Amino acid sequence: MKASAKAHTNIALIKYWGKRDESLILPMNNSLSLTLDGFYTTTTVDFRESLTEDSFYLNDQPVSGVEYERVTSFLDLIRKYAGKPNLFAEVHSTNYVPTAAGFASSASGFAALATAAAKSLGLKVSDEELSILTRQGSGSACRSIYGGFVEWEKGDRSDGSDSYAIQVAPANHWDIRVAAVVLSSSAKKVLSREGMKRTVDTSAYYSSWVESIPDDLSNIKEGIKNRDFAKVGEIAEANCLRMHATTLAANPPFTYWRDTTLAVMQTVQELRENGVSAYFTIDAGPNVKVLYLPENEETIQSTLREIPGVDDVIASRAGQGVSYI
Amino acid sequence: MKASAKAHTNIALIKYWGKRDESLILPMNNSLSLTLDGFYTTTTVDFRESLTEDSFYLNDQPVSGVEYERVTSFLDLIRKYAGKPNLFAEVHSTNYVPTAAGFASSASGFAALATAAAKSLGLKVSDEELSILTRQGSGSACRSIYGGFVEWEKGDRSDGSDSYAIQVAPANHWDIRVAAVVLSSSAKKVLSREGMKRTVDTSAYYSSWVESIPDDLSNIKEGIKNRDFAKVGEIAEANCLRMHATTLAANPPFTYWRDTTLAVMQTVQELRENGVSAYFTIDAGPNVKVLYLPENEETIQSTLREIPGVDDVIASRAGQGVSYI
Numbered sequence: 001m002k003a004s005a006k007a008h009t010n011i012a013l014i015k016y017w018g019k020r021d022e023s024l025i026l027p028m029n030n031s032l033s034l035t036l037d038g039f040y041t042t043t044t045v046d047f048r049e050s051l052t053e054d055s056f057y058l059n060d061q062p063v064s065g066v067e068y069e070r071v072t073s074f075l076d077l078i079r080k081y082a083g084k085p086n087l088f089a090e091v092h093s094t095n096y097v098p099t100a101a102g103f104a105s106s107a108s109g110f111a112a113l114a115t116a117a118a119k120s121l122g123l124k125v126s127d128e129e130l131s132i133l134t135r136q137g138s139g140s141a142c143r144s145i146y147g148g149f150v151e152w153e154k155g156d157r158s159d160g161s162d163s164y165a166i167q168v169a170p171a172n173h174w175d176i177r178v179a180a181v182v183l184s185s186s187a188k189k190v191l192s193r194e195g196m197k198r199t200v201d202t203s204a205y206y207s208s209w210v211e212s213i214p215d216d217l218s219n220i221k222e223g224i225k226n227r228d229f230a231k232v233g234e235i236a237e238a239n240c241l242r243m244h245a246t247t248l249a250a251n252p253p254f255t256y257w258r259d260t261t262l263a264v265m266q267t268v269q270e271l272r273e274n275g276v277s278a279y280f281t282i283d284a285g286p287n288v289k290v291l292y293l294p295e296n297e298e299t300i301q302s303t304l305r306e307i308p309g310v311d312d313v314i315a316s317r318a319g320q321g322v323s324y325i
Numbered sequence: 326m327k328a329s330a331k332a333h334t335n336i337a338l339i340k341y342w343g344k345r346d347e348s349l350i351l352p353m354n355n356s357l358s359l360t361l362d363g364f365y366t367t368t369t370v371d372f373r374e375s376l377t378e379d380s381f382y383l384n385d386q387p388v389s390g391v392e393y394e395r396v397t398s399f400l401d402l403i404r405k406y407a408g409k410p411n412l413f414a415e416v417h418s419t420n421y422v423p424t425a426a427g428f429a430s431s432a433s434g435f436a437a438l439a440t441a442a443a444k445s446l447g448l449k450v451s452d453e454e455l456s457i458l459t460r461q462g463s464g465s466a467c468r469s470i471y472g473g474f475v476e477w478e479k480g481d482r483s484d485g486s487d488s489y490a491i492q493v494a495p496a497n498h499w500d501i502r503v504a505a506v507v508l509s510s511s512a513k514k515v516l517s518r519e520g521m522k523r524t525v526d527t528s529a530y531y532s533s534w535v536e537s538i539p540d541d542l543s544n545i546k547e548g549i550k551n552r553d554f555a556k557v558g559e560i561a562e563a564n565c566l567r568m569h570a571t572t573l574a575a576n577p578p579f580t581y582w583r584d585t586t587l588a589v590m591q592t593v594q595e596l597r598e599n600g601v602s603a604y605f606t607i608d609a610g611p612n613v614k615v616l617y618l619p620e621n622e623e624t625i626q627s628t629l630r631e632i633p634g635v636d637d638v639i640a641s642r643a644g645q646g647v648s649y650i
Contacts, residue, residue, distance in 0.1 A: 204537045205530040205570060212529045212574075234577070241573040241580075245530060248570035249537075253563050258591070263584040 002046040003119035007111030008319035009039040009103045010143045011178055011289050013236040013281060014216050015243040016152065017209065018200040024160040025139045028200065029213040032151045032168065032220060033143045036178055038316030039097040041105060042325060043112035045120040047079070051088035058093050074110065074137040075117060081133065082121040089120065101180040101314050102287025110137035111144035115322040130322075131164035147171040147320035149224050151217070171318035174227045177297060179290040181304055182312035183260050195247060195254060195284055202251040209246050233279030233291050240281040256285050260309035264288040267307055276300070327371040328444035332436030332469045333644040334364040334428045336503055336614050338561040338606060339541050340568040341465055341477065342534065343525040349485040350464045353525065354538040357476045357493065357545060358468045361503055363641030364422040366430060367650060368437035370445040372404070376413035383418050399435065399462040400442060406458065407446040414445065426505040426639055427612025435462035436469035440647040455647075456489035472496040472645035474549050476542070496643035499552045502622060504615040506629055507637040508585050520572060520579060520609055527576040534571050558604030558616050565606040581610050585634035589613040592632055601625070 016031035054072045056063045063071070071091060079087050091113065097105040114134040118125050125133070127145055135142035135152075142164060143150040148171040155163030200206055216239050223231035247254050261282065268280045268290055276299055278292045292300045297315065304313045341356035379397045381388045388396070396416060404412050416438065422430040439459040443450050450458070452470055460467035460477075467489060468475040473496040480488030525531055541564050548556035572579050586607065593605045593615055601624055603617045617625045622640065629638045 204533050204567060205574070208529050208533055208574070238576070238578050241578040242529060245570035245573035248566040248573075249530070249533075251563070252559070253566040255566075255587075257587055259584040259588040262580075262582055262587050266583070 001120050001122060002044060003116045004042065004044040004325045005112045005115035005119070005322055006040055006042045006325045007108045007115060007144045007322045008035045008037060009097055009105065009108040010035045010140065010150065011103070011281065012140065012283065013232065014213065014220060014239050015283070016140055017243045017246065018196060018206065019139070021158070021160070025135055026160050026163050027139060027152065027154045029210050030151060030154045030217055031140070031143070032149065032217060033140070034149055034176070034178065035144060035147045035171065035319045035321065036316040037171070037319030038314065039101065039103050039108065040319070041093055041095050041097065041108035041112045043091065043093040043109070043116045045089050045091050045113065045116040047084070047087045047089040047117070047120045049087065051090065054088050054091065056091045056093070059095060070137070071113065074113065077136055078114065078117045078133055079121065082123050084121060087121070089117065098314065100182045100312070102182070102283070102285050103180065104138070104140065104283070106138040107141045107144050110134050110141035111322050113137065115324070119324065128164050132160065135160070135163060145322050148173055148318055168221055169224050171320055174224070175294055175317060176229065177292050177294060178316050179292065179300055179304060180314045180316065181264050181288045181290060181310055182314065183258065183286055184309050184311045195256065199246045199250045203246045203249045205246045205249040209242060212242060229277055229293055233277065236281050236291060237279040244282065256282070258286040260307070261286045261288055263307050263309060264304065267303060271300070271303060326445050326447060327369060328441045329367065329369040329650045330437045330440035330444070330647055331365055331367045331650045332433045332440060332647045333360050333362060334422055334430065334433040335360045335465065335468050335475065336428070336606065337465065337608065338557065339538065339545060339564050340608070342568045342571065343521060343531065344464070346483070346485070350460055351485050351488050352464060352477065352479045354535050355476060355479050355542055356468070357474065357542060358465070359474055359501070359503065360469060360472045360496065360644045360646065361641040362644030363639065364426065364428050364433065365644070366418055366420050366422065366433035366437045368416065368418040368434070368441045370414050370416050370438065370441040372409070372412050372414040372442070372445045374412065376415065379413050379416065381416045381418070384420060396438065399438065402461055403439065403442045403458055404446065407448050409446060412446070414442065423507070423639065425507045425636070427507070427608070427610050428505065429465065429608070431463035432466045432469050435459050435466035436647050438462065439466070440649070444649065453489050457485065460485070460488060470647050473498055473643055493546055494549050496645055499549065500619055500642060501554065502617050502619060503641050504617065504625055504629060505639045505641065506589050506613045506615060506635055507639065508583065508611055509634050509636045520581065524571050524575045528571045528574045530571045530574040534567060537567060554602055554618055558602065561606050561616060562604040569607060581607070583611040585632070586611045586613055588632050588634065589629065592628060596625070596628060
């Protein structure tokens with residue numbers, strides 16, 4: 001049966017930073033994200049008896065190599081889970097996540113893939129089971145199963161059966177916005193996937209990072225519950241800085257930041273000094289995301305666009321979880 | 326007796342970062358510096374029976390307020406030490422440390438002041454005693470008593486009697502150079518003195534910073550002994566990044582860096598990728614100092630000057646300790 005699903009990307013306010021199991025993708029710490037309306041992937045999966053291998057098309061182009069392997073490995077997992085290890089699929093995905101905005105398209109990509117694949121295989125899975133399956137394709141994707149504010153429980157079991165996402169508050173709980181600041185293409189290369197592992201393995205500050213998470217989480221959840229923007233923003237910004245600080249203490253040390261990254265960070269802090277409530281967060285890359293309230297949308301957009309080295313600012317609001325289309 | 330002394334500033338390769346006693350200026354960790362030939366202070370101190378209060382002239386201008394208080398408090402300490410608590414002094418200082426270069430002039434300033442004041446009072450003090458006295462004026466100044474590579478032993482005693490600097494290697498042991506990169510005056514304000522205390526009091530990473538120092542110290546001393554530039558540079562750069570990472574985990578978090586700071590850091594890393602051995606270090610401010618070997622002087626100078634936001638590059642070599650003039 002052919003099935004199609006749509007999933008949105010998400011931005012972590014409490015960062016997923018470090019795996020305790022590389023193969024099952026089990027994290028060292030809980031994380032918390034906001035699913036974003038503006039950036040998503042649609043995927044159609046068609047498991048058919050007639051196929052002798054998987055095929056994967058991204059934005060109408062056939063994909064091979066590493067990206068194909070990642071998709072087919074995930075399909076292996078889900079077809080075994082369905083008890084149909086020899087059934088292959090044709091997969092068509094379209095990404096509505098501009099690469100320049102610096103979101104990992106793997107979050108929306110694997111959430112949509114898991115949802116469509118499960119339906120195509122006739123699986124009846126709970127959101128919890130779907131989140132566990134999705135997690136094994138891409139860690140942060142397990143949060144995109146849900147809309148709004150979502151926590152990924154790290155779990156304690158070695159088989160990962162208690163490592164899945166749960167919804168903290170739906171998208172309509174609170175209208176907060178996220179601006180993705182697109183840096184000009186003079187991008188310098190930075191480490192990405194290796195960075196997390198090197199930090200876990202060598203950073204003098206990594207264990208203190210992990211120890212700092214429970215406080216952040218209980219505080220930010222209280223802030224979300226009470227719609228306390230300054231509280232949520234302060235915790236998210238501090239958590240992001242504490243995460244990036246771990247890379248500076250790795251061996252050898254490194255940073256994902258570029259000069260423009262710092263210019264955007266400083267502009268956001270100046271906006272606050274001028275009474276405009278805004279906070280930043282940064283994933284494992286140079287791009288900055290800015291959190292703000294709807295009434296400041298114009299100020300935020302125009303101020304961020306003025307920064308030398310900034311090409312574009314793309315706004316988004318809270319988005320829904322996965323859906324069939 | 327009128328006495329004059331000259332002292333050079335120093336740049337820490339292993340950072341002094343955090344006090345265990347604010348009043349006696351006792352550090353949490355050992356630090357290690359290179360005394361710099363290019364930046365210095367000359368000071369004349371004249372303790373005279375006829376004076377009823379201290380006076381302090383900096384670059385020929387009379388000084389009052391906080392800066393005056395800091396000098397006169399230090400003179401209190403040294404005249405009591407000499408058993409002449411009611412003897413006052415006229416002090417004339419000239420700073421050859423350009424403010425824009427981002428060196429704390431207090432290091433050369435208090436080293437010159439202590440040296441001249443001790444002589445003016447007729448004190449016979451060892452370098453160790455002079456370093457202990459100087460430390461109580463400005464922590465990092467206690468390293469400027471010596472030339473070349475200098476370690477400040479943090480000491481363990483609560484009275485500070487074992488917290489002083491010692492020479493690791495003299496200036497002529499090894500000709501390594503330091504370029505002070507002067508950023509354009511669009512400087513944004515950053516915390517400075519408060520920053521250290523806030524970090525000690527609140528940073529989630531501070532205790533790990535302190536724990537990381539002994540390894541850095543023993544490794545860098547081995548590198549200095551063997552004139553192993555890559556080793557010394559790597560340790561200094563990593564130590565600087567680890568220090569700055571502590572501020573990102575303070576509550577609230579902060580950074581001394583600006584966009585141009587990051588641009589200089591990245592340029593230095595690119596120089597290395599292109600085979601030019603150079604490393605950076607950054608004190609509690611936005612300015613960057615670049616370590617290099619004499620054969621790369623022209624490349625370093627011209628490359629750093631090309632960075633947008635950089636106004637000047639001032640080179641220095643290893644300098645001598647305090648001297649009478």
